[in-house]
Amino acid sequence: MMDPIVLAAGTALVSAMATDAWQQARAATVGLWRRTRPERADRIGAELDVPRGQVLAAREADDEDTEQTLTGAWRLHPHDLLRETPGLAAELQRLLDEHLTPALPESGQARTRSVVMKAEAHDNSRVYMAGGDQHITGA
Template sequence: MDPIVLAAGTALVGAMATDAWQQARSSLVELWRRVRPEQAEVVDAELGDVRAQVLAARQAGEADTEQALVADWQLRIQALLRANPAVAVELRQLLDTQLAPALSADERSRIGTLVMRAEASGSGRVYQAGRDQHITER
């Protein structure tokens, strides 16, 4: 999945639990209206329903429910991007100006993009980690 899709879906669901949600929602619906106008009203209504689910999941400590909602919106955003790949620029702007700023510092750290490449040959080894890594060799 495209990294922008992963980040946008995660940030979207995270932003649902913030005071900045209405502005982010309006911006996302407007983006949807430009790419898939026939779906915009349904998406707007569904965003309201999903926000209620996110708030309930957070109150109940149900991280699995919130993660399922993230995955669902990542798939929806991916379909939007497939319909119009040029939307990636607007989606990045929405992520950077509306969604990510609404999140806590901890939540923002989860939407960053990390690309790692490595190459080993012969008897070489590669160890890569996006966070902590502990290696014990004997």
């Protein structure tokens, strides 16, 4: 299971590609790699240039599948970064909070927030969890 920060960062990064603030979000993202994995920073920067056109085209065509595929692919980079160095979670969260999420329109910012819930039920008890509205009928 991917870390919620990774999920949010990948979503915000791809969403930011379709904004006017993309160059600032891109620079901050490359800056994270430059500080933490300088040997990969130039490659990450070059790879970030390609999907922006794909995201813009997907949005123009209402092609959510392509955007979701790109989001999944771009979650792998921060996932690998945290797998190699778990202590970088705070750096990734800072990138998300200070650069990626603010680059998004308000409607897109909600997609980058994550909720982690865990529950256990014992002795035939019930557990109801929801990340939004929940309506329970029946007993």
